[in-house]
Amino acid sequence: xxxxxxxxxxxxxxxxxxxxxxxxxxxxxxxxxxxxxxxxxxxxxxxxxxxxxxxxxxxxxxxxxxxxxxxxxxxxxxxxxxxxxxxxxxxxxxxxxxxxxxxxxxxxxxxxxxxxxxxxxxxxxxxxxxxxxxxxxxxxxxxxxxxxxxxxxxxxxxxxxxxxxxxxxxxxxxxxxxxxxxxxxxxxxxxxxxxxxxxxx
Amino acid sequence: xxxxxxxxxxxxxxxxxxxxxxxxxxxxxxxxxxxxxxxxxxxxxxxxxxxxxxxxxxxxxxxxxxxxxxxxxxxxxxxxxxxxxxxxxxxxxxxxxxxxxxxxxxxxxxxxxxxxxxxxxxxxxxxxxxxxxxxxxxxxxxxxxxxxxxxxxxxxxxxxxxxxxxxxxxxxxxxxxxxxxxxxxxxxxxxxxxxxxxxxx
DNA sequence: CGTCGCATTGATATCGCTCAAATCCGGTGG
DNA sequence: CCACCGGATTTGAGCGATATCAATGCGACG
Numbered sequence: 320x321x322x323x324x325x326x327x328x329x330x331x332x333x334x335x336x337x338x339x340x341x342x343x344x345x346x347x348x349x350x351x352x353x354x355x356x357x358x359x360x361x362x363x364x365x366x367x368x369x370x371x372x373x374x375x376x377x378x379x380x381x382x383x384x385x386x387x388x389x390x391x392x393x394x395x396x397x398x399x400x401x402x403x404x405x406x407x408x409x410x411x412x413x414x415x416x417x418x419x420x421x422x423x424x425x426x427x428x429x430x431x432x433x434x435x436x437x438x439x440x441x442x443x444x445x446x447x448x449x450x451x452x453x454x455x456x457x458x459x460x461x462x463x464x465x466x467x468x469x470x471x472x473x474x475x476x477x478x479x480x481x482x483x484x485x486x487x488x489x490x491x492x493x494x495x496x497x498x499x500x501x502x503x504x505x506x507x508x509x510x511x512x513x514x515x516x517x518x519x520x
Numbered sequence: 521x522x523x524x525x526x527x528x529x530x531x532x533x534x535x536x537x538x539x540x541x542x543x544x545x546x547x548x549x550x551x552x553x554x555x556x557x558x559x560x561x562x563x564x565x566x567x568x569x570x571x572x573x574x575x576x577x578x579x580x581x582x583x584x585x586x587x588x589x590x591x592x593x594x595x596x597x598x599x600x601x602x603x604x605x606x607x608x609x610x611x612x613x614x615x616x617x618x619x620x621x622x623x624x625x626x627x628x629x630x631x632x633x634x635x636x637x638x639x640x641x642x643x644x645x646x647x648x649x650x651x652x653x654x655x656x657x658x659x660x661x662x663x664x665x666x667x668x669x670x671x672x673x674x675x676x677x678x679x680x681x682x683x684x685x686x687x688x689x690x691x692x693x694x695x696x697x698x699x700x701x702x703x704x705x706x707x708x709x710x711x712x713x714x715x716x717x718x719x720x721x
Numbered sequence: 722c723g724t725c726g727c728a729t730t731g732a733t734a735t736c737g738c739t740c741a742a743a744t745c746c747g748g749t750g751g
Numbered sequence: 752c753c754a755c756c757g758g759a760t761t762t763g764a765g766c767g768a769t770a771t772c773a774a775t776g777c778g779a780c781g
Binding site for chain 1: 727
Binding site for chain 2: 371373374379380381382392393395396397401424425426428431432434435436438439440441442443445446448449450452453454459487490
């Protein structure tokens, strides 16, 4: 697929009419864990991180939503958000009231069908991430990422954000990722041009 | 929820009529990676593991489907299965042709609505697993499992299969899990009665 | 020009992986 | 009933990969 997370969905006019445009600066919250759910969101530009916090207060990245993606789909089924949503860049979002969304799912057959496809696609993406996190070595995780999300024969992959973000996505510290990337370049299994990663051979 | 994965779905008569009952002995395959997709499955009894294989041939457990759960929902959208489905116990399954399933999703509003809920629930479960696998210490993973899947104030959790299976689910070797459980019992943060785990305090 | 956060590399500690071995337990066949 | 077998369970020893702590460079931005 063109972009692994691209979430094409033809928005019914009713939904567009009911949507609100909101903007967030980096670090600003869209919602907090425990808030009552009210909306589903779509990222028009920027990026929003969904995070939870471990016992030692360390951040655990649940999801990194980028341009073209929905997030907080779960708000359709549960009463409260179960994580924090924090803009990691200047971001422009669309906010859709869950009530309208649910109505549409009940009455617009085509919309429901597309939503099912979208959920299924997300499920596959997250399952791939589980598979990746189950790999024990850092280099295997990087390789897996490029193989499953990269484009073309060289599995070209563009860093969505910073390398630090990628490290969190891979369940590694940023130091470990830097070292792993360096080692893979040294061993000539990987090429790097700024934010572009490419597998060799 | 009663059972974390319980997937209640009222099966329309058409679907029931089109379903086939199949049985598998432990170790037998339901489908293999690369097979053309044709069916969605439901586990009536037993358990089916969805696995893929790393470069060194090591097994990576994608999902452990148990009684009351669907699996291979992705077959509705993709042309081929992308993992092996292997019974890990003597199992009785229901097999639903994808075509019939898709038809119903298009025409049975109520069924589509339920399927959306089911996918959303699965998404949340898998995301929780991602969060778990992102934790770095074995004991944190165990604690997280009990907190998110356990029942009641003590987060009581019943091992679905063997402790070895659980280790794979947690992305650990079985040795590491045994030691971690023993250590947590020693430190009195966990109690164990056969297949029942319980958090203390 | 000072500050902040990302990028990068070094040194060290630690936790889980690996290999190994002993025990337990249920099932099976003599 | 007992010997045997395979798989799960449990514990030991050692190693290695990654986390952790630390230091530096670098670019953006006020």
